[in-house]
Amino acid sequence: MKITTLLSAVFVLSSASNVVAEEYEVGQLNKEFTIKKLEIKKGDTVRFLNEDSFFHNVFSLSDAALFDLGSFPKGDSKEVVFEESGEVEVECAIHPNMKMVIDVKDE
Secondary structure, eight states: OHHHHHHHHHHHHHHHHOOOOOEEEEEEETTEESOSEEEEETTOEEEEEEOSSSOEEEEEEETTEEEEEEEEOTTOEEEEEOOSOEEEEEEESSOTTOEEEEEEEOO
């Protein structure tokens, strides 16, 4: 009986510590991001999907996430996993008016 209780407690504790990362999608449509502000947790993934008929180049120079996804055409997408907490300003190198903010929380 004690072994069963101990095993149950270990299973509950290990299940509680396994936080599942989530995936979000942000479109690029009409020279705008489809979401202006997004709140996520560390470890989550954001997929950037180009829905315009021309190329976009999504990037960030923020301390919490430094990336440049390069140019990609309509129908293509690229992903970023956010490992650090903080505010991430995201832009398009081709269309300077395209901007959004991703707020990455600790959990």
